[in-house]
Amino acid sequence: MGEKIGKHIAIYGKGGIGKSTTTSNISAALAEAGYKVVQIGCDPKSDSTNTLRGNRYLPTVLDSMRDGNAVKLDDISVTGFGGVLCIESGGPVPGVGCAGRGINAAVTLLQELKLFEEFRPDFVLYDVLGDVVCGGFAVPIRDGITDRAYVVTSSDFMAIYAANNLFKAINKYAPTGGARLGGIIANGLSAGYSKSIIDDFAAKTGTRTAACIPRSLVISQSELYGKTVIEANPNTEHARIYRELAKYVAENENLVIPNPIGPNDLRAWARDWGDRIYNLETGVVTAREAI
């Protein structure tokens, strides 16, 4: 790949957990702060950058590849809010082909098109779909494509399970030059104990919570307007939280190799939290209770 231009950041997390919303708001906040940003949606749904480009049409990299014509950067990118360069890798229709290989091919093509040399970004954010289910989905954290990853999770067990799986992948690839973890982004928190669960998971895995984003109507409303919170509701508490998170992502150099929790330990840990939440709801008080 030669000289690395800009910081390349992969954002992972369970499907539907808010990766695209979070990534787009980080991109918007970074752009607002004066940085040159590229956001690459690595998802066949190709909706990662919707709120940055006001739902404007954007052909995906793989759609262009499929047509067999010589692909040019202009054909597959559009400038969105604050000058963020929006790109969608695209992929096969659901149930067909190999999306993992698609991501790999799309990223390779972007490198061949000299995207980074041309655009010279300060930050490149890769919004990667779903869970790390096979080798293809781990491509952005391998091969020196990104050097840091963040995981978006709620306090739900399945979201934490997906985060733990990402930790396994990072743990595997980091020693041979793969990305390291910048932190956990806690998203969509509503219950009082949610933050404690995520903080505890971070402590157990030797990682850190980068930000806590409470559930909010502001986010939903901004999305319905086809915009990021930074653009649609710039003076809200959530815009402030995203700006702080963007600053953290921009400045954080404390990258770690997480220690994923084994399957049985993870279940035991979850069960323990189940008991603690039940006790909380039913009024049982124990010494040194963290919640």
Place this chain on the structure above:
Amino acid sequence: MKNVIKNPRNGCSLHGALMTALAIRGVTPIVHSNSGCAVQNYLAENFAARLGRFEVPGSSVLEKQVIFGGGSRLREQIKNTVKVLDGSLYIVLNGCESAMVGDDVPGMAKEAAERKEPVICARFAGFHGSAHHGYSRAMWDLIDGAASLGIARGEESGRCGRLVSVFGIAPGLNAHFRGDLLELRRMFRRLDAEANIFFGPGGADELANAPSAALNVSFSKWGGFVCGRMEEKYGTPKLEFDFVPVGFEAVREMVLAIAERISPDDGAVDDFLREERVRFEYFMELTDEYRAAVIGARAALVGTESVVTGVGKFLNEQLAATVTASVITDSPASGGSNADNPRRSDDSEEIEDILRRSGADIILGSPMEAPIARELNVPLLEISPPAGPKLILGKSYLGITGAVNLTEDYISALTAHKAGRELEIALEIRRMSQKY
């Protein structure tokens, strides 16, 4: 376990399936993979691939088909293949990518079948196992697929009491499969039975007949798989031998076991065995002196389990050979000890080591043993695949015919080799005498 396996001789399941399909007249394979898979088969088969045919239609998938799925490419390939290549049955054989990506291969075959085109698909991919595994699965898919298309025959009339199908002798499994199968057919006819041998003039018609056969006979564990499936689905009784019969004793054992199942006409078995015994003894008596010259020769065998077992037994009992090493190549298991006999290995380096230590006077193996035979300065008799430059058409190493051929070739190899060495010595003496 060793880190390096040198020149393994077993291809993948796609390779075995492709050899199988190509050897059945009327069956046209359609390979759904990248083009290298079919080319590799062509190269691996060396000259043997040019025996018969090697037009293999293939979807030649590229990255585009991996990402977006290769279903439509395959659909196109099936449509065009059916137009330009004759076949009474077409079978789609899968490479590894299509299986990993999850292409709907059965769906594409079904679409074609709905257009009344005789297209089926294999239910396995290249990575499922060795070429032997590919043979057994392809045979089953071909027979069951032909039945599913409704082109199976004999269903209305029920089981055909005088029809026997033969499994476990196949291209890639047996160097002399054509001759061996034709010899079996000849023997079955003497027992009032007709044999489906698949890899002969009958071809795809025999696939259609197979579900109605009265008995399935297998001569290797790979054939045993097909017999097992046929028994489960079609209720066909089976009879399994773990050796290829060579010589009168083995033929007798086989014939009596088969006769018990298919009840030939009175006297047919006795008549046939009497004739075979007379023929066998006639040739053995003729070769008395030759056989005496090679008594106690040390032989090393390399090949599939059923061939090594059958040939080894004959060499030992009829030609008074001492089998000093047997290497079984079709189901290699790691971690065997040097003392094991037979050894199991697919690693040419390990096989060569075994042969080097065997002290053999003759190697019976495949053309892949040619370098070690040259190194040890011993003759090599080809009894095993893969095929080499030697043309093998209808020759058999099975039954009485096979025993006669094997005796002829085994003794000739030893005596010719001895004569060659004597000639070298004579020439050397002449050179030296001319010098002085």
